[in-house]
Amino acid sequence: MATQHSRSAARFMMAPAVMLLLAWMLVPLIMTLYFSFKKYLPLRGGDLGWVGFDNYVRFVSSSSFWPSVTTTLIIVGGVLAITLILGTLLALLLDQPIWGQGVVRILVIAPFFVMPTVSALVWKNMFMDPNYGLLSYLWEFFGAEPLQWMSHASLTSIITIVSWQWLPFATLILLTAIQSLDHEQLEASEMDGATALKRFWYIVLPHLSRAITVVLLIQTIFLLSIFAEIFVTTAGAFGSKTLTYLIFQRVLESQNVGLGSAGGVYAIILANIVAIFLMRIVGKNLDK
Amino acid sequence: MGRIVLEKVTKKFEHVEVIQPLDLTIEEGEFVVFVGPSGCGKSTLLRLIAGLEDVSSGDIYIDDQNATDLPPAQRRLAMVFQSYALYPHMSVRKNIAFPLKMAKLDQAEIDRRVAAAAEVLSLTDYLDRRPGQLSGGQRQRVAIGRAIVREPSAFLFDEPLSNLDAALRVGMRLEISELHARLKTTMIYVTHDQVEAMTMADKIVVLQGGVIEQVGSPLELYRNPRNRFVAGFIGSPKMNFIEGPEAAKYDAHCIGIRPEHIGVSETKGEWKGSISVSEHLGSDTFFHVHDTGLAETITVRAGGEVAFKHGDTVYLSPRPEMIHKFDAEGLRL
Amino acid sequence: MARAVSFNRKTFNTVLAWSIGLLIFFPILWTILTSFKTEGQAIADPPLFLMFDWTLENYAIVQERSDYLRFLTNSVIIAGGSTLLGIFVAVPAAWSMAFVPSKRTKDILLWMLSTKMLPAVGVLYPIYLIFIELGLLDTKIGLVVVLMLINLPIIVWMLYTYFKEIPSEILEAARMDGASLRSEILYVLTPMAIPGIASTILLNFILAWNEAFWTLNLTAAQAAPLTAFIASYSSPEGLFYAKLSAASTMAIAPILILGWFSQKQLVRGLTFGAVK
Ligand SMILES: Nc1ncnc2c1ncn2[C@@H]1O[C@H](COP(=O)(O)OP(=O)(O)OP(=O)(O)O)[C@@H](O)[C@H]1O
Numbered sequence A: 001m002a003t004q005h006s007r008s009a010a011r012f013m014m015a016p017a018v019m020l021l022l023a024w025m026l027v028p029l030i031m032t033l034y035f036s037f038k039k040y041l042p043l044r045g046g047d048l049g050w051v052g053f054d055n056y057v058r059f060v061s062s063s064s065f066w067p068s069v070t071t072t073l074i075i076v077g078g079v080l081a082i083t084l085i086l087g088t089l090l091a092l093l094l095d096q097p098i099w100g101q102g103v104v105r106i107l108v109i110a111p112f113f114v115m116p117t118v119s120a121l122v123w124k125n126m127f128m129d130p131n132y133g134l135l136s137y138l139w140e141f142f143g144a145e146p147l148q149w150m151s152h153a154s155l156t157s158i159i160t161i162v163s164w165q166w167l168p169f170a171t172l173i174l175l176t177a178i179q180s181l182d183h184e185q186l187e188a189s190e191m192d193g194a195t196a197l198k199r200f201w202y203i204v205l206p207h208l209s210r211a212i213t214v215v216l217l218i219q220t221i222f223l224l225s226i227f228a229e230i231f232v233t234t235a236g237a238f239g240s241k242t243l244t245y246l247i248f249q250r251v252l253e254s255q256n257v258g259l260g261s262a263g264g265v266y267a268i269i270l271a272n273i274v275a276i277f278l279m280r281i282v283g284k285n286l287d288k
Numbered sequence B: 001m002g003r004i005v006l007e008k009v010t011k012k013f014e015h016v017e018v019i020q021p022l023d024l025t026i027e028e029g030e031f032v033v034f035v036g037p038s039g040c041g042k043s044t045l046l047r048l049i050a051g052l053e054d055v056s057s058g059d060i061y062i063d064d065q066n067a068t069d070l071p072p073a074q075r076r077l078a079m080v081f082q083s084y085a086l087y088p089h090m091s092v093r094k095n096i097a098f099p100l101k102m103a104k105l106d107q108a109e110i111d112r113r114v115a116a117a118a119e120v121l122s123l124t125d126y127l128d129r130r131p132g133q134l135s136g137g138q139r140q141r142v143a144i145g146r147a148i149v150r151e152p153s154a155f156l157f158d159e160p161l162s163n164l165d166a167a168l169r170v171g172m173r174l175e176i177s178e179l180h181a182r183l184k185t186t187m188i189y190v191t192h193d194q195v196e197a198m199t200m201a202d203k204i205v206v207l208q209g210g211v212i213e214q215v216g217s218p219l220e221l222y223r224n225p226r227n228r229f230v231a232g233f234i235g236s237p238k239m240n241f242i243e244g245p246e247a248a249k250y251d252a253h254c255i256g257i258r259p260e261h262i263g264v265s266e267t268k269g270e271w272k273g274s275i276s277v278s279e280h281l282g283s284d285t286f287f288h289v290h291d292t293g294l295a296e297t298i299t300v301r302a303g304g305e306v307a308f309k310h311g312d313t314v315y316l317s318p319r320p321e322m323i324h325k326f327d328a329e330g331l332r333l
Numbered sequence C: 001m002a003r004a005v006s007f008n009r010k011t012f013n014t015v016l017a018w019s020i021g022l023l024i025f026f027p028i029l030w031t032i033l034t035s036f037k038t039e040g041q042a043i044a045d046p047p048l049f050l051m052f053d054w055t056l057e058n059y060a061i062v063q064e065r066s067d068y069l070r071f072l073t074n075s076v077i078i079a080g081g082s083t084l085l086g087i088f089v090a091v092p093a094a095w096s097m098a099f100v101p102s103k104r105t106k107d108i109l110l111w112m113l114s115t116k117m118l119p120a121v122g123v124l125y126p127i128y129l130i131f132i133e134l135g136l137l138d139t140k141i142g143l144v145v146v147l148m149l150i151n152l153p154i155i156v157w158m159l160y161t162y163f164k165e166i167p168s169e170i171l172e173a174a175r176m177d178g179a180s181l182r183s184e185i186l187y188v189l190t191p192m193a194i195p196g197i198a199s200t201i202l203l204n205f206i207l208a209w210n211e212a213f214w215t216l217n218l219t220a221a222q223a224a225p226l227t228a229f230i231a232s233y234s235s236p237e238g239l240f241y242a243k244l245s246a247a248s249t250m251a252i253a254p255i256l257i258l259g260w261f262s263q264k265q266l267v268r269g270l271t272f273g274a275v276k
């Protein structure tokens, strides 16, 4: 399959995609690096000269920095845990023979099609509003004091909303993987006397490892940069400020580009640490 | 048209030399079969000729034109793949017409040629089906149809029959031979099936480890194998090889005698032994004889209706003029 | 699957699965229902489920107040344009990776995916500046390009996995049949990959449709798509639930309808081609 002709054609055909992405990655990255070493306030004097690592030091020593890292990790970790666990259970259920499987599947994947701004708005107002939200009625119905969702349980709220959006994806991938499981293998282990729990643990779960990796990888990519859900709900207040959002505020709200860029560099480093870690796993799983 | 010459052709994958410097001339109209054990480089050699792989060094000439750097599309060769490689989204008609469409023939000519090919291959009734709706044998014929319509300089076949069942295989073998007799176009055919090689070939090329062991007509190879490898590879059942004192009697390191060249008798002969296994095929019977005082078990071919059975004592006598002698390197003496 | 399951067990599973399915779908259903209520009914205590005076007035008001159709058109152009442009760039790249793999193919693929991990905020300002410089701010073409770039790795990845399923012998056969590279891709590869390409297009259309970082930050009035349309409803207090619902329904309806009609490709696409 590989002749000189096809190899040079291949290089030629890959070039546009590679070059576009390279430019997309390098140009802004270099500019961000450049700004991060400057005092740069577009509305208050513009470029005020080189400041060395000042921005980096200031960004990390700001009282919002570490909380924002923690918040990011809690949200990403929380959503991953919820979607993986619920997704696996739901996939196991949907793999069973049921009536109307196709319709149920559609119902389950529907949240994925809802744009983040819409789902955040709908959840915030119509469900989590302390006065008129449906959840408040529910709480009251059971005689409980309605929660101040956005202010008192901001992280829980955001994790709930984002999990709702991503559960369909996890479920679908895991369901597809479960359906490709060799059912004879399960039957054989049943003959060997393995209990349902053991069958799940020793046969189903290992079979799902590739699918779980895919869910982890793709969701992490998207979750690290969630923005609209926070922008629309709490706007970063009440301890829901992720690293992404913190940088957004530095750049656009306080118009401190130098400081924001230093933050951007941190975010890029954080993302790369996660990326290297994930790529390792995926790279290994790709070979199968 | 259809003379193919390879000069000092080599092929390396990574650092492994899969084809060692190799010279080969395939004459116009010849039916050449490449045989050899699995992994010896048959497919690689075929793909080099096709242009699907680049040679690492050396030259390939097709009809006296240096084709080494030509892409496959310009070599005027047609190939039939082991998996048939039909286009699943096209009807049989479109599959067969595809090379003609690529050659930008006009539609009337395309229709005429497709109809003719379908006729020859008895595919006329299936022209509007998709490959997925055909049997293995029919798919094979479509693949052949796709190859013959463009009237190439040569056909390349890579184990085209290996996915068919035994009965179909015999039928298709005959069809391909007939096709060759009629078209008189050069054909290069890769197989590891003895019978295909012996029955179809004008010329057999025996390969081992990327090296040509011998080239010759089937009977030449059968009668005068150049070395022990070819002797053992051509002919079925396999030639018996005997080493040690018995071989020394002939001044050889090793002697070889084909099962069909050994006489069997109840009463007298050169080697006395007993039958460990006898295989009755109806037309033939094969005995495996041991306890002959030789280190090796000897395979013997007898007529269909012999009455020997397991455990019987028999006498074997090789026909002296049919004994092949080899030296310690395996070369024929 | 081939096992006989007792009737009771199947009934139980069905009830459970439907309950969970409806629960997950409920927020969407509730939004759609509320969009047909009056503002008063939308916040009625106890909540009204179906027994209310169905009305279309919210839709009329929303269209009048914020010119829904203009946002819709922008969304279609931006999502559609970026997806098609992405496919156009990605098909050749995916072809090379799938059929002429080299030692670096896997690294390139992973590198491409890793560019997805580049946090958008990290580079927001530079892009913003570049956009101003090139006069792309608040233009559809600018967003088409940006969304194409952020989805490109996923498009390449998905096409790659779909192409990989096509036996390379078939492409070699085309080459032997005299097909040029262009014909090979046009007449053989593409038709065989149509289902995969369709899934890729669908999924990326949806991703682009829903993208809310760049679309919110790089547009103002002219090029704003539905994400911005809906964000303008982000601070209604209680009394505007019905209108919020109508606007939300209008923003997600095109995708829900599209999804309904192309379930099969979507389900396939949603797995990003990563699981068989
Ligand atoms: N693309 C490749 N990369 C590396 N090694 C290869 C490649 N293709 C073939 N080889 C190696 O080259 C040698 C010859 O392979 P080839 O396919 O020509 O064998 P063959 O004679 O056709 O065998 P078979 O009868 O099993 O088809 C083998 O050892 C094989 O592993």
Ligand SMILES: [Mg+2]
Residues within 6 Å of the ligand: B042, B043, B044
């Ligand atoms: Mg082979």
